[in-house]
Amino acid sequence: MYAFDYHRPTSARQAADLASQFEDMKFLAGGHTLLPTMKMRLAGPTNLVDLGQIAELRGIERSGDTLSIGAMTKHAEVAHSADVRQAIPALAELAEVIGDPHVRNRGTMGGSVANNDPSADYPAACLALNATIVTDRREIAADDFFQGIFTTALDEGEIITRIAFPVPSQAAYAKFRNPASRYALVGVFVARFADGVRMAVTGAGSNGVFRMPEMEQALAQNFAPEALNGIAAPEDEMNSDIHADAAYRAHLVGVMTRRAVQAAASRS
């Protein structure tokens, strides 16, 4: 790790001010991607602005048909929250299968969403639930936010404050873990709303998290696994690595979507 200056603001405004002062700055949320990269000397920001002491970035709130979760809320807090379990149990279940207990007690929702790792779990939930990413500057629809692997609509120095999830009538997340890393090899989040079905796939796509409108339309007609017969994920848009080639990933998208639909449909 290279030397750096460490800052610990107590408000989002202070954090934004600090960010504007430094050329080579990184926000530190849970640090699960940033710190290993720095330890391996693959990244060397000269300033780290730790968001961990900013109270306004934390907390979970239900208001009508919206569940609002602070960006610095930890995975374990989401997993154990009674509000989340009541409103969107699938989201709590997703949080429960991120990494291991150590990861879940350090990692944050905002950090994961801002990083947009192509194998991360939360982007699938945000996209399928049609979440709104709220920053210190504006509100961004999930459809506009995720712009390809490790790429988002966030501007330089912009801070996610919270994420607002519309509460679906039924939802589920089906994850096929990478055997080694426990990231999603393929993760599918399916959400059913009064006005239709949305689904999103993480882990599989070579351009990051994505929706499959054909599947969504079929599921809107008939919210059952059989509705997906004959619809396949495009192999040429899939990731390929030693753990899973494109054909296997494309196949798993189908399997995991069916399992997610099955699980969602069986929820009261």
Added chain:
Amino acid sequence: MTATGIGAPVRRKEDQRFVTGQGRYVDDFNRPGQAYAYFLRSPHAHAAIRSIDVGAAQTMPGALAVFTGDDLAADKIGGLICGWMIHSKDGTPMKAGPHPALAQGKVRYVGDHVAVVIAETLAQAKDAAEAIVVDYDVLPAVVDTAEAAKSSVQVHDVSPDNTVFNWHLGDKDATEAAFAKAKHVTKIDLVNNRLVPNPIEPRAALGEYDFGTDNYTLYTTSQNPHVARLVLSAFIGVAPEHKLRVIAPDVGGGFGSKIFIYAEETVCVWAAKKVKRPVKWTSDRTEAFLADAHGRDHVTHAEMATDENGKILGLRVHTTANLGAYLSTFSSSVPTYLYAPLLSGQYDIPAIYCEVDGVYTNTAPVDAYRGAGRPEATFVVERLVEKTARELKQDPAEFRRKNYITQFPHQTPVIMAYDTGDYAASLDKALELADYRNFQARKQESARRGKLRGLGFSSYIEACGIAPSQAVGSLGAGVGLWESAEVRVNPTGSVEVLTGSHSHGQGHETTFAQLVSDRLGIPIDQVSIVHGDTDKVQFGMGTYGSRSGAVGMSAIAKAIDKVIAKGRKVAAHVLEASEGDIEFKDGRFGVAGTDRSLAFGEVALQAYIAHKFSGQDLEPGLKEGAFYDPTNFTFPAGVHICEVEIDPDTGVTTIERWTAVDDFGVIINPMIVEGQVHGGIAQGVGQALLEGAVYDRSGQLVTASFNDYCMPRANDLPSFQVGMTVTPCPSNPLGIKGCGEAGAIAAPPAVINAITDALGHEDIAMPATPQAVWRAAQKARMPMAAE
């Protein structure tokens, strides 16, 4: 059996300090004025070094020195050695290329040592290393085991076709004749996947030089500190043997990877004198992946001949073994004498012939890893036996039973003389514990849920406690494989045992103390086990190959016998009886036929105060040493049965049941033995389902972190059904066979036999990842649907 004697499930004495964080590992030692070493490693698999410019690095803040291979050469520091000479079929010695501790002119794998920086802090050492300018002429690399001998790339000048040796064992003509009269021949092609050892404690070294006494001290993560000292002094030439103290304190797992003498520890002890400061290096996990010696990596074609009754007539095997870029300390012995002599398995096979080609590639050196050669042999034999039984449409259990060796001693056609065993007893017990008779019902129940269930056997044998020294010497070993022990009785009657074995997870502090408690009749807390320091223990061969019970404890037993003999003399003087009338029983020396006796502690005190005998008649004191050289290997054997269920939609394999019935001879501590079995199976399952080191074609290690290299986790494993059978080993006084590696040896073929049974075809390689199994299940689905 007493509460702490042989056979008692005594809780591990050492765990108190380990689980409370009080263990002291090499990195926990810090010496005054200590500096830090950082090794600049090759980013290329194969390159000529045109030049190394260390000028800028030397002036970086905190940098004390930057050394390259030239500096080692200038000090006449020799290269690392391979301690087992293998001769090719044509009688020529193996072709060993140079193995400098720091590269000289060429790098041969990613992670190879180019230069070392010694600095005030580790961060400063890394900063300075970034300032070293190396001009590489990057060369094409050879990575693939099967291609190495045909490649135009040449790793070492001494072996033009990258071949270290073409070795063979067995009777070729007799084997050909057996195949000629065979009714059936079964053929199989196998890859034994390359593994990264990954002990939880990475390697570390701390070198120190005392200018006042001219003494060197090396703290190092070693399974065999005396062997390390011998190699560092006699072969590498860092320091004279009597001036070098090697300390291997608590060591957090080795699995073989800490047997070997590596570049880093060599450089640390040498550099300590150069920079006049203690020098510490601790591997990070990436370095461990890149530069710890890897394991396995065989490509094999094997054939088994059977007659019309399903009796095995012969076995022929051709294996190519990847040895990596350099010959590590015992690398040459692993795919030869630790491999081919096990190819008879538990079976009466009249003729066996095995050829092994050892090859260089641009990959990390490959050497012994838990099981070392025996897992590779067992995988060949047990996959081939299972396949043969299936082709002959015979029950795989009964096919095995029919071919088991039943008379002992049994001389195999490949060196080994099995001393004892009862293979059918293990099989019967395993079939019972595994509920084999109801397997078909379970398979049908799985099929109703759309799942594929399969069952696989592994009827393994292994050889532990490699010995006797005379025999291993005749096979090319550079060392003897005895063990030493010293039993020091204190005047208060407590006992210190100095052993040449080294514990790095095995629980010697408990099991060795159990032996002493048992034999001397003293409480276990009156016994201390001392190991891992060449200044305390005179000499020893260390711990590997499941040898410490059979060989190390036998040496202790021999020394204890001498202590008792001496105690009898002391007691005779004190009790004014003749020595022949003194009996030692239940911790007391007594005069036969009387009630006069002395406790062991009283005799110890009398031995030291020496008031009751003349120094002319008897030496004072009570301390005895012994060297023990066994008469034979030991042959642990058993039957493991693995039952899996496969989800054909995802390819996920779940191990539903695991039955292990092992014959380890006499058991010292059943709890520790069971733990060893569990850990071994976990590693074997890791090899079969999860682990595999992957290099890309350019020689970059793709699986260089836990992000991509999949270690077994608790939820990858079922609860194990562990059973034991016992045939005491006749080759050592304690009847012990050894248990440390059995699980890792037995498990891989059991898993793959179960998967191939579930799939209905043989086409699956290790690791059987979900992707691989899914693809194989595509082929299996049609016949399953037709059932």
